[in-house]
Amino acid sequence: MLTAKFPALRMSRRGLLKGAALATVLGASLNVMRSVAVFAADAAGWPTDAFKQKSETDVLKTLYGKAAEVSDKVKLDAPEIAENGAVVPISISTTLPKVTSISVMVAENPYALAASYKIPEGTLPAVSNRLKMAKTSKVIAVVESDGKLYSTSKEVKVTVGGCGG
Amino acid sequence: MASSIRVRATAGAETTEVQALMQHPMDSGFVKNAKGELIPAHHIETVQFETGGKVVFTALWGPAVSKDPFIKFSFKGGKKGDDLKITWVDNKGATDTTTAKIM
Numbered sequence: 001m002l003t004a005k006f007p008a009l010r011m012s013r014r015g016l017l018k019g020a021a022l023a024t025v026l027g028a029s030l031n032v033m034r035s036v037a038v039f040a041a042d043a044a045g046w047p048t049d050a051f052k053q054k055s056e057t058d059v060l061k062t063l064y065g066k067a068a069e070v071s072d073k074v075k076l077d078a079p080e081i082a083e084n085g086a087v088v089p090i091s092i093s094t095t096l097p098k099v100t101s102i103s104v105m106v107a108e109n110p111y112a113l114a115a116s117y118k119i120p121e122g123t124l125p126a127v128s129n130r131l132k133m134a135k136t137s138k139v140i141a142v143v144e145s146d147g148k149l150y151s152t153s154k155e156v157k158v159t160v161g162g163c164g165g
Numbered sequence: 166m167a168s169s170i171r172v173r174a175t176a177g178a179e180t181t182e183v184q185a186l187m188q189h190p191m192d193s194g195f196v197k198n199a200k201g202e203l204i205p206a207h208h209i210e211t212v213q214f215e216t217g218g219k220v221v222f223t224a225l226w227g228p229a230v231s232k233d234p235f236i237k238f239s240f241k242g243g244k245k246g247d248d249l250k251i252t253w254v255d256n257k258g259a260t261d262t263t264t265a266k267i268m
Contacts, residue, residue: 046210051227087231106229110195114229117238123221124180128237132193132229 051113056105056140059113060149063103068142068149071096076141076152082133085158091128096145099125103144108137133158168263174249176267181243183214183222186235187253187261193228209234212253216243216267243267 050063060068077091092102102125103116114131125143133139133156140153169188174181187209194206212224221240243249245267252262 046225091237109229110193111227111229113227115227116225118223118225120220120222122219122242123238123240126238128235129224130231130235132191132231134195 047116050116051111053112054110056107056112059103059105060142063113063116064101064142064144064149066149068151070152071143071150072152074141074143074150074152076139076154077128078139078154078156081157081159083159085133085135085160087130088133088139088156088158089128089130090139090141091126092141092143093124093126094143094145094150096125096143096150098146099143101144102127103142104129104131105140105142106131106133106137107140109134169261170251170253170263172249172251172263172265174243174265174267176243176245176247180239180241181216181247181249181267182237182239183249184235184237185212185214185251186233187212188233189253189255191226191228191230191232191234195228207255207257209253209255212236212251214238215250215252216240216247 047063050059053059053062060066073094073096075093079088082088090104092104099119101116101118104114105112106114115129117127119125136157138153139156140151142149142151170185172183172185174183189209190207191209192204192207194203196204198204206228208228208230209226213220214222222238224236226234247267248264249267250262250264252260254260
């Protein structure tokens with residue numbers, strides 16, 4: 001199902017779709033769905049707009065529709081100095097209850113949002129991944145707990161930029 | 166074809182820890198090739214982990230996730246021998262899926 005939907009959506013976004021009326025309708029309706037509920041129901045819906053925002057404030061506005069307050073209950077594990085910006089290990093965890101989502105942003109990257117994770121009930125609010133960092137930057141972890149956003153941040157020094165992936 | 170997904174899911178006393186590694190270029194769209202042409206963005210957008218008919222974890226990834234991405238998380242429950250299904254979809258509509266046994 002996913003594979004059938006995604007190509008149509010992609011193509012219509014880029015205005016490349018020629019003919020194929022059905023696919024256009026499908027793509028358009030999906031676009032509407034996405035803009036209405038960027039981060040809601042559709043289990044596999046990728047929040048395109050949120051991933052295009054350049055500042056962390058705009059990411060939070062687009063993704064969650066609210067701002068985050070700083071909390072020491074959000075734990076962000078990242079190196080002080082990353083020798084290779086292409087692979088920076090980042091771990092986020094929290095002791096906050098009722099966590100539904102965890103996101104991580106790199107302020108100085110071309111697009112701030114790096115990854116966002118949906119945490120269903122029964123899954124622990126902790127995640128580890130590896131990110132690319134273009135240059136020395138603040139890394140921000142955001143946790144959605146009981147409908148509110150909490151964040152923490154850490155400066156990571158990058159000696160070799162990671163846009164090269 | 167060998168799967169692009171390698172996964173290790175280990176059941177503990179109360180939780181199951183999942184570590185997965187996917188093979189994917191994760192091109193950000195900002196890098197130029199040797200000829201100076203931009204390499205178009207090509208990255209995984211969503212990864213879903215399911216067990217017992219329930220989604221236990223969804224990752225939404227942008228181009229800033231490293232090449233051959235790695236992910237680690239844990240969920241409550243899960244026992245040895247259970248199936249864990251992992252599916253990724255990238256921005257070009259390509260997809261891969263694999264089912265691993267929890268150890």
